[in-house]
Amino acid sequence: MVIVIVAIVLIALVVGALILARQRRSQQLQEGFGPEYTRTVEERGGDRKEAEAELLERRQRRDQFEIRDLDPAARDRYADRWRSAQRRFVDQPGPAVGEADALVMEVMRDRGYPVADEFDQRAADISVDHPEVVEHYRAAHGISGRATAGEASTEDLRQAMVHYRALFSELLEPPARDTQTNRSERIEEVSR
Numbered sequence: 001m002v003i004v005i006v007a008i009v010l011i012a013l014v015v016g017a018l019i020l021a022r023q024r025r026s027q028q029l030q031e032g033f034g035p036e037y038t039r040t041v042e043e044r045g046g047d048r049k050e051a052e053a054e055l056l057e058r059r060q061r062r063d064q065f066e067i068r069d070l071d072p073a074a075r076d077r078y079a080d081r082w083r084s085a086q087r088r089f090v091d092q093p094g095p096a097v098g099e100a101d102a103l104v105m106e107v108m109r110d111r112g113y114p115v116a117d118e119f120d121q122r123a124a125d126i127s128v129d130h131p132e133v134v135e136h137y138r139a140a141h142g143i144s145g146r147a148t149a150g151e152a153s154t155e156d157l158r159q160a161m162v163h164y165r166a167l168f169s170e171l172l173e174p175p176a177r178d179t180q181t182n183r184s185e186r187i188e189e190v191s192r
Contacts, residue, residue, distance in 0.1 A: 136166035
């Protein structure tokens with residue numbers, strides 16, 4: 001009888017530990033990915049398990065990249081080029097949006113993100129380190145596509161520039177920036 005009770009208690013402890021570990025992982029993903037977590041869950045039809053598996057895959061893929069900070073001179077050059085694109089917007093909004101898109105991809109490449117992949121993969125990759133602004137990237141890309149088809153108004157193009165600037169500014173941040181990896185490490189450390 002005592003053995004049965006001990007076995008039941010041990011099983012309950014193991015099940016409780018598994019539930020706690022899963023809840024902790026979910027919480028870490030929610031905190032680390034912010035709005036991207038919610039978007040991914042919704043995109044997966046509310047299936048948290050599937051969404052979390054995807055987010056973990058994204059993080060594992062991202063961990064394989066050698067993401068580096070830009071040196072101050074490169075940041076200054078990119079900032080100058082961004083200001084040039086903004087000035088160009090006044091007379092040539094469509095080409096300026098194309099220039100902004102190309103500039104964001106160039107900064108991503110120089111930081112160590114793969115840019116040869118399709119857009120959805122680039123957005124997924126960037127979402128690991130920049131979950132708060134990846135939706136801006138998606139919105140800008142959508143508008144850019146409509147502009148290529150001649151279906152975007154000047155206001156749409158202005159919005160695209162605003163969206164691209166959100167990601168561009170994050171990518172240009174100096175090294176002291178609080179990266180996703182650092183946040184994840186702190187979350188794991190606090191959870192221990």
